[in-house]
Amino acid sequence: MNDSQVTIKLTGDEALVLSHWLEKLQMTDLSRVVDDPAVWAPIHRIAGTLDKTLPELFASDYDQRLESARQRLRPQD
Structure with missing residues (x-):
């Protein structure tokens, strides 16, 4: 594959929630999860x-x- 880049667009809410989750993930032993x-x-x-x-x-x-x-991101039942 060449060195082309991929752009991902997130809403502010999505970015904030994902950032928090990634922070928690990085605080674990990544080799156990990934x-x-x-x-x-x-x-x-x-x-x-x-x-x-x-x-x-x-x-x-x-x-x-x-x-x-x-x-806001959770599905509404």
Whole structure:
């Protein structure tokens, strides 16, 4: 495969929830969750990109923002 790049677009809510989940994933032993070490680099790259672009991560009401985003993303029954 060539060195072409892929762009993924997320809403702010999606980015915030994914960023939180990736942070938790990175705090675990990745080898127990992700069996292919080749996947680790993209996981770290995505997490790092989200960390740099989400000002909410440093907001004093981060937990409230995260929970609100989760609620908006959950399917409505």
